[in-house]
Amino acid sequence: MQISLYDTTLRDGAQTEGISFSAEDKLRIAERLDAFGIHYIEGGFPGSNPKDREFFSRAAERDWQHARISAFGATRYKETRAADDENLRALIDCQTPTVTIVAKFSRFQAETVLETTPAENLAMIRDSIEHLKKAGREAIVDAEHYFDGLAHDRAYAEQCARVAADAGADWLVLCDTNGGSLPTTIREGTLAAARWTEVPLGIHTHDDLDLAEANALAGIEAGARQVQGTANGLGERCGNANLLSVIPTLQLKLGHECVEPEQLRQTAALARYVAELANVTLDPQTPFAGHSAFAHKAGYHGSGMSKHSDAYQHIDPALVGNDSRILISELSGRSSVVAKADSLGLGDATDAARALEEVKSLEERGFQFEGAEASFELLLRRLEGEYQAPFEFVDFLVLAETREGREMLSEAMVKIRVGEEIFHTAAEGNGPVSALDRAARKALERFFPELGSMQLADYKVRILNSSEATDAAVRVLVQSSDGEDEWGTVGSSSNIIEASWIALKDSYEYALLRARGTQSGRGAVS
């Protein structure tokens, strides 16, 4: 059966404690979800903040391959007219093909939280849906507190479902809002809704009992045709159902159609991408996508795996783009280094054993080459012997100061050598790293005007052992672009300026390699 996939990473996921997506982050995640084959992408809550409105105005200018973008809001305010409701207007102004509104399907919640009458809540549901339909929108109705509402006043929940259907809802999504329901409850409630209405049903679950996925599956088993969730199970409190576990389970274990096999092979990459933009570490034990999901530690598991790959694995990890690993050491194996060198077209020139040693020694110091393929390619080239760096930095100084309450000032001085010539210059910046970048480029562009087209696209900092506080090692990832392609570089040090400096230097050096046409031209582009 074809299952409709509805992602709310950008709305419910953005409600995760400690997570805050910029409009740019949201667009980048939406593009990846679209390529993965998600059918609906809920972009945010335009009524609640300007960042979400920016997302919708930029999303309206793009073509989406698979996904319809949806704006999320609530039914109209009590005792008003839908046409006068500012939040409904904000939803329609988003110009999305689909609008999702949350409506209370629980008499208790309507009376206690909305502080209104059961009848007025029904009117709010009806008016809001009719208003959206008149505006030509597909209307998805999130039946908030549906399962708790059933237990509290079954007849009222039924009335809500019938009103929503009569008003023209395109989907009725049954929500276990507080996450406290068991699969048996979900199954029974979904079957009931299917008796009351012919509107296609969806299921929206939370993980407060560690049952979000089981509940999503129970809903599908009982007849729901849409599943809602988030990448990596982000979301309010304990999070939502993790679509990146639900989808492979529906497809590989239950035989439902969700995405194409090539798309399914992007599961692990997508999980890691969203974690990166959310600036969290993906839990290595995450099903399907986690770094440990197919890792084998116990001696008898490792030995079993060497006899048959089914010994301690339930699927071939390649189906979801993951790898199995035997944990002899925590570090990379020789075969992964060889595979990477091959993919860069440097296989023949590479002394794999020496490269592996170098990688291990750098990883011990906090480097990591996932997402920093340009630094990895430079590492291999530097081991070739014939390689000559195009420039050398002799020294630099960075300072940041504030005097008598004036604005902070950051300045950098750099001295660079190219061949026999030395150039010494200085620049200001918004912060110490930006000052250093500007001074270095000022010096380099004197020798290499082609660097003018290169831009830094992204700068990320990760504290590696944050309990060491300000003495912790720091990893810096820099993403650069020449307008056509992007490349990533990495630096690590207990000094954030030095870590940034290493990544910036690699980035300039790789740009020069590219400009001279000696780079691999593939693989290095991430």
Added chain:
Amino acid sequence: MQISLYDTTLRDGAQTEGISFSAEDKLRIAERLDAFGIHYIEGGFPGSNPKDREFFSRAAERDWQHARISAFGATRYKETRAADDENLRALIDCQTPTVTIVAKFSRFQAETVLETTPAENLAMIRDSIEHLKKAGREAIVDAEHYFDGLAHDRAYAEQCARVAADAGADWLVLCDTNGGSLPTTIREGTLAAARWTEVPLGIHTHDDLDLAEANALAGIEAGARQVQGTANGLGERCGNANLLSVIPTLQLKLGHECVEPEQLRQTAALARYVAELANVTLDPQTPFAGHSAFAHKAGYHGSGMSKHSDAYQHIDPALVGNDSRILISELSGRSSVVAKADSLGLGDATDAARALEEVKSLEERGFQFEGAEASFELLLRRLEGEYQAPFEFVDFLVLAETREGREMLSEAMVKIRVGEEIFHTAAEGNGPVSALDRAARKALERFFPELGSMQLADYKVRILNSSEATDAAVRVLVQSSDGEDEWGTVGSSSNIIEASWIALKDSYEYALLRARGTQSGRGAVS
């Protein structure tokens, strides 16, 4: 129904990638599990390492309140006698009342991994159990690969179960070893085993499909009387069923008897304790026990919670020893700010509209008060009017430099005013922020020696709009501790030094408030 609780944190949990327990860690965890009311504590694999043997010899000297300690191992080696088997001898030498042995209930696994005949595998099961029973041990049999074995060769799985029962097994624990089974499979397989044998059944599940808990519940529903799992779902690959979610669900949602209510109230504390000894951060989204499990971020959730505690919670968090929290964030409205001010005891003194305006303006500049409750409390106090800061920083200068290939050097100079007095000093550090912290504390401790007990526990950096590259705004979160409590502060700026500086300043200022006893004493401590 009374459910038997079997914990394998110290064995399966110790197989988590990156986790290593000392014998002392294991004893401390076992004591807490015992106090919590766990019935069986699997201590380890005495055949595999000396650390586990040390655990068993020390465990034998203690009195346990509720728990029986169990030693874990496998059936005898093929084509030998049980009496000659070294691993079985090591199990009996542990002097535990209970021994758990893993036995293959899958013909495919016996042939492929054990490389033996189906008949010899049956003999290995029978001999090993009889040997343990002769030695006077309670014998728990982990039926490895039981569910996959059923699918592969049902008759053989049945034979294994009958042989184990005839040999005297006290418990037969059905294992979804590879974690790839669905609840329907677990239910059917458990019902089948119950038809074949009268030995009480247990259920042992893994989380590879994100269904470990659902599968454990399906086993119990189908007649299993024992549930196996680990604290926090530690374990090989994606981990085991999390007993600290399974137990509250069985007890609070399904009405089974597991532990006493006072013990259940230790759930969150136990989860945090095990994470601490495992040296991992407990995922804040962990059901029941996580820091975010009852935290409310969306404005309409915060406002709902202020009207009724059932609005967005499925249980009272006190039942499992957790708290609910309203998070201050850009998604929150006025009611969240008021609720937070009330929880800090500052409700009467707070002009909520002005505070909300201040919060929103700071959030636009990249501040975020989730996890920075101390900065939020300072914000409210500074709005009071009568508040006076205990010190003032006049100015500072930080530099980082490298000269002619020498190691990088970082130094900071600060000038501080307390009352009429000015003090000017300097320090070095591993990086610019650490130099600044050291110089500032050197200056402050001259006036406030009580700051000596304060330590920075954690330092996190988040690049907010990373596509602005090195001009991006940066958010710094600092966690500090005085040995008793911890508090979080935040700073934001396009200059990383300035952002760190704002967070550090708040942290010192809050430490002084605490030392003087004017802080709220609750709420601010995160």
